[in-house]
Amino acid sequence: MTTHVGEPPSAAAGLMYGIGLGGFVDGIVLHQILQWHHMVSATADHPVTTVAGLEVNTLADGFFHLFSWFVVLGASIVTLAQWRQGRLPPSWRFHLGGVLAGWGAFNLVEGLVDHQLLGVHHVRDDLGGPLSWDLGFLAFGAALVVTGWLLARSDARSLADRSWAPTPVAGAGAA
Numbered sequence: 001m002t003t004h005v006g007e008p009p010s011a012a013a014g015l016m017y018g019i020g021l022g023g024f025v026d027g028i029v030l031h032q033i034l035q036w037h038h039m040v041s042a043t044a045d046h047p048v049t050t051v052a053g054l055e056v057n058t059l060a061d062g063f064f065h066l067f068s069w070f071v072v073l074g075a076s077i078v079t080l081a082q083w084r085q086g087r088l089p090p091s092w093r094f095h096l097g098g099v100l101a102g103w104g105a106f107n108l109v110e111g112l113v114d115h116q117l118l119g120v121h122h123v124r125d126d127l128g129g130p131l132s133w134d135l136g137f138l139a140f141g142a143a144l145v146v147t148g149w150l151l152a153r154s155d156a157r158s159l160a161d162r163s164w165a166p167t168p169v170a171g172a173g174a175a
Contacts, residue, residue: 005086018102023068097152107141
């Protein structure tokens with residue numbers, strides 16, 4: 001049933017795309033290309049200076065990429081569900097704002113949990129994990145959330161103004 005016909009889009013898909021794509025940026029750029037850290041590179045049990053440690057870290061990075069892939073897949077499913085519900089398509093500003101906010105939320109959660117609470121890795125484990133890099137990562141995440149929220153919010157009103165409700169046709173279904 002299409003109970004949301006003409007309604008503005010939900011922000012869920014954009015946020016989910018941001019979380020998943022933010023995870024891919026982190027994993028591909030910081031883990032693989034720059035090799036600043038891996039998922040468990042700050043643990044004494046799995047040092048990246050040994051083959052066994054690199055194997056464990058590579059496996060953990062793979063599971064991290066799998067998580068990111070599933071979040072992007074979920075965002076695609078949410079997008080399709082919204083289309084099938086008849087919702088309005090998101091504007092570029094609304095969608096990009098959601099993606100940026102989702103990426104920032106990913107950075108904040110990942111930075112607080114993995115870097116600060118669990119200490120399994122830091123932004124720059126190759127430098128011994130200086131706190132300044134971790135704090136910069138959190139500040140970047142907060143800036144992405146604020147920028148994304150402001151961008152999405154700037155267009156939310158125009159999306160609401162475009163919404164509409166279907167009007168029943170007189171005599172329809174009275175056969």
